Amino acid sequence: MFKKLFGSLTGDNKQENQNYEQPQTSNDSYEDDYENEYQEAEYDPETLHGTHYEVEDFDNEVARRAEAWIQDESDNGENLDEKDIQNIYFNYRRDVYKEWNNCDSDQMIRFEHANSLKYTGIQTSGFVKVDENNPFLEPVHGVDLRTYTALCLKISAGVDYLEVCKAMGFEPVIWEELNTIWPQRMGEDTSFTVTTLFGQYYAENVTVPQLENLKAEISAEGQANLDRIKTDRYFYEELAGARQAAYEYGIDGAQWILENYGINLADFQSVAMQWMTEQNQNWNSEEIIEFSNYQQEKQKEYAAKFAAEQGGNIADDVEF
Numbered sequence: 262m263f264k265k266l267f268g269s270l271t272g273d274n275k276q277e278n279q280n281y282e283q284p285q286t287s288n289d290s291y292e293d294d295y296e297n298e299y300q301e302a303e304y305d306p307e308t309l310h311g312t313h314y315e316v317e318d319f320d321n322e323v324a325r326r327a328e329a330w331i332q333d334e335s336d337n338g339e340n341l342d343e344k345d346i347q348n349i350y351f352n353y354r355r356d357v358y359k360e361w362n363n364c365d366s367d368q369m370i371r372f373e374h375a376n377s378l379k380y381t382g383i384q385t386s387g388f389v390k391v392d393e394n395n396p397f398l399e400p401v402h403g404v405d406l407r408t409y410t411a412l413c414l415k416i417s418a419g420v421d422y423l424e425v426c427k428a429m430g431f432e433p434v435i436w437e438e439l440n441t442i443w444p445q446r447m448g449e450d451t452s453f454t455v456t457t458l459f460g461q462y463y464a465e466n467v468t469v470p471q472l473e474n475l476k477a478e479i480s481a482e483g484q485a486n487l488d489r490i491k492t493d494r495y496f497y498e499e500l501a502g503a504r505q506a507a508y509e510y511g512i513d514g515a516q517w518i519l520e521n522y523g524i525n526l527a528d529f530q531s532v533a534m535q536w537m538t539e540q541n542q543n544w545n546s547e548e549i550i551e552f553s554n555y556q557q558e559k560q561k562e563y564a565a566k567f568a569a570e571q572g573g574n575i576a577d578d579v580e581f
Contacts, residue, residue: 302362309372311362319357326353347381354380370544384457386534387541391458397450398458401442402435406455409443410462411469412436418477418527428471464534483523490524490532497536498552500529502559510567 302311310316327350334341341349358369377385384390391398398406412429416422426433447456479487490497500522504514515526540549 302364304362304368307375309368309375314361319361322361323350323354323357326357350380367544367546370546371542374541374544378452378454382452384453385541386457386460387538389454389457389461391454395454397446397455401439402431404435404439406443406458407462407467408469409439410459411467411472412439414463414466414468414527414531415472415475415477416527417530418525420475420477424475425472428475430471460534461538463531464538466528466531477525477527479525479528480523483525486522487524487528487532490529491535494536494552495555497532498556499559500524501533502556502561503563504529505556506560506563506567509564510571512567 302313304310305312308316310319327346330349330353331341331346355369355373358364358372359366362368373380374385375388377383377388378390401409404412412425415425422436423433426436443455443459447453447459450456490500500518504518507514507517515529518524518529519526
């Protein structure tokens with residue numbers, strides 16, 4: 262349960278990405294009348310909109326361009342579905358933002374992350390906005406999402422779930438229901454608020470008073486390695502690559518990390534969420550590509566190591 266859930270949070274499971282096509286137009290009437298007098302824009306810290314314009318004006322300009330394009334398509338006999346319309350707005354929003362702020366693509370992506378709920382209805386890690394009236398966040402048996410996350414952290418760190426239940430003062434059957442209903446809500450919540458907030462709490466390594474005395478055992482070497490992956494991105498990417506390679510060779514990657522580096526699943530995933538959140542908040546495409554390439558290189562190295570330990574790949578024995 263935990264490994265599958267964590268995979269969806271950190272991107273270990275491959276997911277299909279949407280490809281947005283940039284609308285092309287030769288209609289000069291769509292040219293932007295806005296004159297950008299700012300060489301270096303200042304941004305609102307929450308929305309990342311430029312402070313030199315009103316958000317309403319921005320949204321209106323995006324709508325003006327998008328609706329003109331949609332009308333043009335309709336006049337030409339094109340039937341656009343909802344996804345087509347969303348893509349048109351998506352691309353014009355990018356156009357207007359870059360024009361009005363004279364910014365690069367990295368800043369534009371940071372803006373999209375900060376406003377993902379408003380414009381796409383989907384939350385992004387590092388920019389979670391919580392509605393207190395969200396029914397998906399209602400406590401289950403008096404246990405809210407933050408407390409549920411604390412329970413998951415302890416159990417995935419190796420603390421027996423019976424000890425966790427005892428500390429919380431409820432029967433094991435309650436834990437079973439919690440661990441059914443909360444993941445179910447994550448699957449039903451199309452805004453991904455529950456999933457993203459769970460990941461945020463996980464990155465914060467949250468706890469509750471009842472669980473503070475329950476400690477997972479960790480060796481001095483394990484603690485040193487844990488401290489290192491929190492500050493050394495390359496070391497984290499190496500272990501992430503090694504773990505993925507282990508899974509590909511039928512080895513429990515989480516267990517391999519624990520046995521060889523003394524880092525349990527909960528602590529490793531907490532750090533993974535911390536790096537993902539930091540990456541979303543400070544998007545830098547060059548760094549992302551560099552770290553991704555580094556992880557892939559390390560994954561290949563460890564794959565070769567695991568293959569050698571298992572007697573080599575089957576293809577190695579085939580003569581062509």
